[in-house]
Amino acid sequence: MEYTDLYINGTWSKGTSGERFDVINPATEEVLASVASADIADADAALDAAEAAMKDWAARTPRQRSEVLRKAWELMTARLDEFAHLITLENGKARADALGEATYAAEFFRWFAEEAVRADGMITHAPASGARIVVQHKPAGLAVLVTPWNYPAAMGTRKIAPALAAGCGVIIKPASETPLTMLALMPLLEEAGVPAGLVNVLPSRRTGALVDHIMHDPRVRVVSFTGSTGVGRKLLKGAADQVLKPAMELGGNAPVVVFEDANMDTAIEGTMLAKMRNLGEACTAANRIYVHESIAEEFTRRLSAEMSALKVGDGTDPSVDVGPLVNADTRDKVAEFVADAVAKGAKVECGGAVPNGKGFYYPPTVLSNVSEDAECVRDEIFGPVAAIQTFTDQEDVIARANDTEYGLVAYVFSEDFKRALQVCERLEYGMVGLNRGLVSDPAAPFGGVKQSGLGREGGHEGMLEFMETQYISASW
Secondary structure: OOOOOEOOOOEEEEOOOOOOEEEEOOOOOEEEEEEEEEOOEEEHHHHHHHHHHHHHHOOHHHHHHEEEEEEHHHHOOOOOOHHHHHHHHHHOOOOOHHHHHHHHHHHHHHHHHHOOOOOOOEEEOOOOOEEEEEEEEEEEEEEEEEHHHHOOOOHHHHHHHHHHOOOOOEEEEOOOOOOOHHHHHHHHHHHHHHOOOEEEEOOOHHHHHHHHHHHHOOOOEEEEOOOOOHHHHHHHHHHHHHOOEEEEEEOOEEEEEEEOOOOHHHHHHHHHHHHHHHHOOOOOOEEEEEEEEHHHHHHHHHHHHHHHHOOOOOOOOOOOEOOOOHHHHHHHHHHHHHHHHHHHOEEEEOOOOOOOOOOOOOOOEEEEEEOOOOOHHHHOOOOOOOEEEOOHHHHHHHHHHHOOOOOOEEEEEEEOOOHHHHHHHHHOOEEEEEOOOOOOOOOOOOOOOOOHOOEOOOOHHHOOOOEEEEEEEEEE
């Protein structure tokens, strides 16, 4: 691997401690690379670099920032195969899935290149005082970005692009399981014209101490995190000390509701996409599948056939549909969820057993007759397991779908558009896929309610997370 050191102020550094950690290929359990591990002194150097670079960057015109982001999109689009290969190596996802992520990741640069010139303010006339109300949006300040392992490219670009569009400098802490993709992105940003020091990448095994230190630096004004709700709560407590602006994309427990009038082909296709995209290792993954009792037998049979047909193996093989999970802990947790559900009465329709041999594999699995007290319907599965339950009453299924602390995304399948929209509006989720198994889009405001987060990524809202609103009262 070519890029395995820290990236600070536009240069590669082995770090002040000289410590390193291994990145493992989940398909073979072999070491891919040894990566530098950042400590507090490295964080301070990155903060200094970002502060210096941001002064010039924030002063540039929106069009100048836009052109750099546009160039980044062009360069990454030309290298999608390279990034997809690296994603597969360190994350495990199959080739097609990795290529989809790389394409999605690049698109954030194009979208926010367009949004960079649209931080519109306003001038109005105050009705009572007669003063003019002048409103504008300004860069909030330095931002610390903490990204997860499940989307090594996209979770970084989804934060970097709006931050740069807004005029902010950033320090990125990628997940220790998958730091290589983000490091490989840095030469591309250099080529696109991103100034040295504006974007800094600090892989580290000391995540908690490092991020906490950065968050307590007075120059930092935004913390953007994607990951579990548990870690998000800790970061929010730390952010309170400095009253940082938080952007939190946290956990999910996505319900899929398939009504009796659903188009079966659409429902199966959508459920497969919602469940198996990224092997189920996504906060948007279908977690609880509620199917109307009258069609449950056919739905279960067809979904099981689709899941059974998927080819499992090393994702570098283009013919493979399903790669390994990211690590042994994730695989073992999935196996525990299945064992718990079966012990509570669930039936294994396909899959359900850890295969022998190297690699953190778990086969695509369908469970029917899953009980309400099964752990897999109360917590994120984060793996290729479809847990099917049935319903007969609309009010009941809405209540069951909402019965969770999470509120990220839900999916509804019905050919009765009026009924479907009424159900969508009553679901306590930040996003709903209606007759679709995919909601993620750079042009849309991605985010949840309740314990699934604060703020939005993507859309116009994504850039405003890195900006502050200033109001000037004037008379003329």
